[in-house]
Amino acid sequence: MIDARGLSKRFQDKKRGEIRAVDNVSFTCQPGKIYGLLGANGAGKTTTLRMLATILEPTDGTAVVCGHDVIEQPEKVRANVGFLSTATALYPRLTSQEMVEYFGRLNGLDEATLKKRLDDIFNRLDMNGFRDRRCDKLSTGMKQKTSIARTLVHNPPVMIFDEPTNGLDIMTARTITAFIRECRDQGKTVIFSTHIMSEVEKLCDIIGIIHDGKLLTEGTLPQLRQKFAEQDLEEIFVKVVAPHYVLAEAH
Amino acid sequence: MSLRNVGIVYKKELTEALRDRRTLIATIIVPLLMFPVLTIGFGGAMVSLLNKAEKETPKVMILGGEDSPRVVADLKKLEGLQFVDSTPDWKDRIVNKEVGAAVQIPEAFEIDLAKQKLDTVRIYNYKNEIKSELAANHVEKALKKYGENIVKERLAARDLAVSVLNPFEIKQENVAPPEKVGGAAIGGFLGYFVILLCFQGAMHPAIDLTAGEKERGTMETILSSPISRMHLVLGKFFLVLTAALVTAALSVTSMAVSFWGSQKFHAFDTGNASDAGSVQLHISVGAIFSVFLMALPLAVMFSAALLTIALFAKTHKEAQSYITPLIFVVIIPAIAAMLPGVELTPKFALIPILNVSLLFKDLVAGTYHWNSIAIIFGSTCLYAAVALFLAIKMFQRESVLFRS
Numbered sequence: 001m002i003d004a005r006g007l008s009k010r011f012q013d014k015k016r017g018e019i020r021a022v023d024n025v026s027f028t029c030q031p032g033k034i035y036g037l038l039g040a041n042g043a044g045k046t047t048t049l050r051m052l053a054t055i056l057e058p059t060d061g062t063a064v065v066c067g068h069d070v071i072e073q074p075e076k077v078r079a080n081v082g083f084l085s086t087a088t089a090l091y092p093r094l095t096s097q098e099m100v101e102y103f104g105r106l107n108g109l110d111e112a113t114l115k116k117r118l119d120d121i122f123n124r125l126d127m128n129g130f131r132d133r134r135c136d137k138l139s140t141g142m143k144q145k146t147s148i149a150r151t152l153v154h155n156p157p158v159m160i161f162d163e164p165t166n167g168l169d170i171m172t173a174r175t176i177t178a179f180i181r182e183c184r185d186q187g188k189t190v191i192f193s194t195h196i197m198s199e200v201e202k203l204c205d206i207i208g209i210i211h212d213g214k215l216l217t218e219g220t221l222p223q224l225r226q227k228f229a230e231q232d233l234e235e236i237f238v239k240v241v242a243p244h245y246v247l248a249e250a251h
Numbered sequence: 252m253s254l255r256n257v258g259i260v261y262k263k264e265l266t267e268a269l270r271d272r273r274t275l276i277a278t279i280i281v282p283l284l285m286f287p288v289l290t291i292g293f294g295g296a297m298v299s300l301l302n303k304a305e306k307e308t309p310k311v312m313i314l315g316g317e318d319s320p321r322v323v324a325d326l327k328k329l330e331g332l333q334f335v336d337s338t339p340d341w342k343d344r345i346v347n348k349e350v351g352a353a354v355q356i357p358e359a360f361e362i363d364l365a366k367q368k369l370d371t372v373r374i375y376n377y378k379n380e381i382k383s384e385l386a387a388n389h390v391e392k393a394l395k396k397y398g399e400n401i402v403k404e405r406l407a408a409r410d411l412a413v414s415v416l417n418p419f420e421i422k423q424e425n426v427a428p429p430e431k432v433g434g435a436a437i438g439g440f441l442g443y444f445v446i447l448l449c450f451q452g453a454m455h456p457a458i459d460l461t462a463g464e465k466e467r468g469t470m471e472t473i474l475s476s477p478i479s480r481m482h483l484v485l486g487k488f489f490l491v492l493t494a495a496l497v498t499a500a501l502s503v504t505s506m507a508v509s510f511w512g513s514q515k516f517h518a519f520d521t522g523n524a525s526d527a528g529s530v531q532l533h534i535s536v537g538a539i540f541s542v543f544l545m546a547l548p549l550a551v552m553f554s555a556a557l558l559t560i561a562l563f564a565k566t567h568k569e570a571q572s573y574i575t576p577l578i579f580v581v582i583i584p585a586i587a588a589m590l591p592g593v594e595l596t597p598k599f600a601l602i603p604i605l606n607v608s609l610l611f612k613d614l615v616a617g618t619y620h621w622n623s624i625a626i627i628f629g630s631t632c633l634y635a636a637v638a639l640f641l642a643i644k645m646f647q648r649e650s651v652l653f654r655s
Contacts, residue, residue: 012650055474056649075477083475089468093270094263105259106476134270150472 002029006061021047023213036204037193044213045193049162053083082151085162092136096146107154141172161192197233260486277455282502286509308333309351309386316356329393351386352376439589442611449550452498457557460487462570484646491554548631555638600626
């Protein structure tokens, strides 16, 4: 379970002064559900997810992931989280298997458990054909599978996906979305960010629309349709975000 | 502190480093090949050039001397010089390197010699041009000898012995043991290379493990794992330190083998290696061991400092542009220590790099001043600790890790 409580992140920029990348964001993600964070580029999605994964520290507020506070126990949080984004690349000079092994060991798995997990994951994701191939020699699809295996090796109860399908071809993107669904079906808590409406419609149980660092609205798709009297998610998104665009322009 | 995680990171970084061609070239190939190539290639080329210049008969022109046929004839008898006819454009011919030197015989030189009147014989040359200087030196030597003979004749005419002019002889003799002579000659040189190669060996891996990770997008991947940032930076640091020490160790070995080889070669060449005038390059194993012991904290300092600086950069290229000027910060004190007369003083003992470099000179010469050794080892350890502390702090700063 993820419980974000007034999460905020401010950066200092030499030219623009203080930037509120994430501003007092609170939400809850339940096990067995997919929470979709929908927002345009620069809305604060990545910063929010990086704070949940304890890669960044919140300036204000906090979040509790699987009972551990992100500020107090960041290492315990990371041990319970699988984090995947287009920015999480693979080590080019390690083989697919070495890459997954490395993260298994860093997660404290003993060699016997690691071997069992590895065989299990490599069979399930059909990765045995390129097990010993170096990551820089893998195709995009193979790389994504290796990344998935890397996030799964310690069997984390919480999965965080930051725009996981960004820039991927349809077939590779489908592997990822199928994997996200599988995580939910296994009872994991899943949060993922995207700016692709169709992905949200297909995957998410709960949708949060984020803009300019603020969480503007959240709910299930039927709830949002009812609230904004619109069927199409894109129209709903525009209705939610447009007034803030006008404000920003006026400002 | 869990050393297990530091070990896991170190092992993984080592696996990657051994598969990286650039790291292998910088850490292993360059230090192994540099000294043989330098000594055999460069040294050999120098020797053959000098030999060629020495063997080539320099062309010399005699200006004037029509009224001094005896002197001119005696001059022309000199071996190792080729005399050419004088031309009015003699200056240009020297500058154009067609003629090595020209000798100006003064007017009525022979008459003046007979009268024992002092004249000046001028030798014209092209300064700092090796062949021209060789020719001029040759002519000067010959003229001096010619003069000495005249002096001998004059003394003989007056029934005087040569010792009237030279009441005694002067001779310098070395009393320092050979390892001290060799140490003074190459101690600074050895230290310079150990320091420079420690730095150079650490440079590439330090960049690859920090800015390189950012550029390849693996930084975020590793930061999402449960390892603490301190363990992560320590694992990386130990790999960079290994590279620094391996580079330094290999280069010293290769340097020793090259010197030994060239000495052997030289011995065959001249047949008198134990010539009193030649420098004996005796370095004891103990001296080499102590040089490495003292280089250890320096390598720690370099590795940590390089990691700190390279981490700040976003790309490999950016990191290189920060670090390249730093090479001078390392080279200047290392060279300063090589200068003759620069000795270890209490003040110098606290200046990083310079202190170790000066100490190397003493160590190689077999001189152990324990007080300075303690001060230098202590202060370098302190600087190394500060650098490592900064590296760990730097890894905890989001503004550095995610600089955009």
